[in-house]
Amino acid sequence: MLAEKYPREIQAIFAKYPVKRSAVMPLLYLAQREEGYIKKESMQEIADMLELDVTEVAAIVGFYTMYHDEKAGKYRMQVCTDLPCALRGADLFLESLCENLGIRVGETTPDGLITLEEVKCLGGCHRAPLFQIQESDTVTFHENMTVEKTMELVEALRKTVNT
Amino acid sequence: MAHLLLRHRDIPGLNNIEVYKQNGGFRALEKAVTTMQPKQVMEEVKASGLRGRGGAGFPTGIKWSFLPDTIWPHYVVCNADESEPGTFKDREIMEGNPYQFLEGVALACYAVGATEGYIYIRGEYYPIAKQIEACIAEMEKQGYLGDKLFGTATSIRLKTHLGAGAYICGEETALLESLEGKRGQPRLRPPFPAVVGLYGKPTVINNVETLTNLPFIVEHGAPAFREFGTEKSPGVKIFSLSGNVERPGNYELPLGTTFRELIFTHGGGIPNGRKLRAIMPAGASSSIIRVDETNFDKVMDTPMDYENVQSVGSLLGSASVIVIDDSHTMDWVIKKTIDFFQHESCGKCTPCRDGNYWMKHLTTRIHAGKASAADVKLLDSVAAQVYGKCLCALGDFSTMAVRSAIERFPEDFAKVTGKS
Numbered sequence A: 001m002l003a004e005k006y007p008r009e010i011q012a013i014f015a016k017y018p019v020k021r022s023a024v025m026p027l028l029y030l031a032q033r034e035e036g037y038i039k040k041e042s043m044q045e046i047a048d049m050l051e052l053d054v055t056e057v058a059a060i061v062g063f064y065t066m067y068h069d070e071k072a073g074k075y076r077m078q079v080c081t082d083l084p085c086a087l088r089g090a091d092l093f094l095e096s097l098c099e100n101l102g103i104r105v106g107e108t109t110p111d112g113l114i115t116l117e118e119v120k121c122l123g124g125c126h127r128a129p130l131f132q133i134q135e136s137d138t139v140t141f142h143e144n145m146t147v148e149k150t151m152e153l154v155e156a157l158r159k160t161v162n163t
Numbered sequence B: 001m002a003h004l005l006l007r008h009r010d011i012p013g014l015n016n017i018e019v020y021k022q023n024g025g026f027r028a029l030e031k032a033v034t035t036m037q038p039k040q041v042m043e044e045v046k047a048s049g050l051r052g053r054g055g056a057g058f059p060t061g062i063k064w065s066f067l068p069d070t071i072w073p074h075y076v077v078c079n080a081d082e083s084e085p086g087t088f089k090d091r092e093i094m095e096g097n098p099y100q101f102l103e104g105v106a107l108a109c110y111a112v113g114a115t116e117g118y119i120y121i122r123g124e125y126y127p128i129a130k131q132i133e134a135c136i137a138e139m140e141k142q143g144y145l146g147d148k149l150f151g152t153a154t155s156i157r158l159k160t161h162l163g164a165g166a167y168i169c170g171e172e173t174a175l176l177e178s179l180e181g182k183r184g185q186p187r188l189r190p191p192f193p194a195v196v197g198l199y200g201k202p203t204v205i206n207n208v209e210t211l212t213n214l215p216f217i218v219e220h221g222a223p224a225f226r227e228f229g230t231e232k233s234p235g236v237k238i239f240s241l242s243g244n245v246e247r248p249g250n251y252e253l254p255l256g257t258t259f260r261e262l263i264f265t266h267g268g269g270i271p272n273g274r275k276l277r278a279i280m281p282a283g284a285s286s287s288i289i290r291v292d293e294t295n296f297d298k299v300m301d302t303p304m305d306y307e308n309v310q311s312v313g314s315l316l317g318s319a320s321v322i323v324i325d326d327s328h329t330m331d332w333v334i335k336k337t338i339d340f341f342q343h344e345s346c347g348k349c350t351p352c353r354d355g356n357y358w359m360k361h362l363t364t365r366i367h368a369g370k371a372s373a374a375d376v377k378l379l380d381s382v383a384a385q386v387y388g389k390c391l392c393a394l395g396d397f398s399t400m401a402v403r404s405a406i407e408r409f410p411e412d413f414a415k416v417t418g419k420s
């Protein structure tokens, strides 16, 4: 239960807004913290807290691309292939990442470490190729990347997970 | 010239509150709160001619003046949902010069009598949102936010709200819906947010860059601000330059700077011995400007301000200048822009939702060389039917690149449909 696990954070979230319902987005991030996706039970719990129907909460999860309702790899590697990045070779970059990781876009490496995703502009077009890594409720930027640098990062992540 | 917005490029460590204070930080806020009436601040901003930097270019002071004095509370909401492909200016401001930005938000609150301001930051900017929250906490600690500012009765509180990946939330009524905990879908207007905005109350919504101009205007006055830029488009603007240029990046320049100066002098020109073929001055939402021998100088000498970019068949918008060289064809470019808009259409209006679905099929087929000239016509006709028929501008935006590409680059489409 979120309420038992994060009582102080939930209180702080509610204090931010004069209307309860506004808390739904931060609460969903909180629910995503543990396993990188939002479980049915959490949606129900959030719905109860906000006096909403669970389908309304699920509709919000579905609307925003950064909420996930299915388990994926520990790290979601989200490569931008929007026009400005594509002009600087982002499509080729993504293709060779696929080859190096041995997976296609949307798939997860067999060890459950990386899920490779293709996303729209991340606001770093001048530093293409680039991606962000979404992990639990955080995001980190990785810009001016090469395939070599990316594979080194993947190895480093693999080590931290295995130790 | 010293920067007015990207001041961190001249002053290292400006995202530290002490450094910001040593360099004149919070002087404008103190001046406003202790010596000026809110209405005077509003008048000063009106006189400066500052226009919204989010894309629409609407005069900021006039936008503020639409808030009725009879309904309270008022809210200020900052749009930090920067998501137009090719735009990365607000991010640099918030990373490098966060206190000037926050001082600007506080000034806007003071001017319209709001005691609460929300900063809606796109979810992908999570690390930046964390920094902004830390800066707000620091300002509260030092008495630049909170109650009894500078010993007066004024209170101003700022809070962040993190988006979760939806371009549409940059549209101001969709942003309000999202902040209220709903799906980010635009509202029918009127009523406008200035009257019925956040939680049904009068609300001002301004972009990050717009707000970051305020400390300068309040401290130095409207005439000083008008020394930069043109009569109708005063001030400086941050141009986000991307695509096929040697030195992509943000460039803070007076409004009215020419394309030539931005792309060639600052951007270093086109790499790999390639030629400039097309420019999209307002990100993916642009009509595409064709550049060839017949009009090269005319386009290059066009001043980039809200009026003049129209003379070469496009708009300045958020000044996200995407440069395209002659190794690319427009059937590919519009496939990319439609991929984006189809993904980002919020689904509320049928012409935008279905129109983009069909445009995606058509652009994909055309780019793959599996289409006929009739398909290109059909694509143009679908775009024409989307245009002007949706609640918000996203529908219109999705058609800009498509229609201008078909009209201005017929050879690219003749080639892929086997007609040349």
Ligand code: FES
Binding pocket: A080, A081, A082, A083, A084, A085, A086, A120, A121, A122, A123, A124, A125, A126, A128, B085, B086, B087
């Ligand atoms: S287009 Fe990739 S970050 Fe903007």
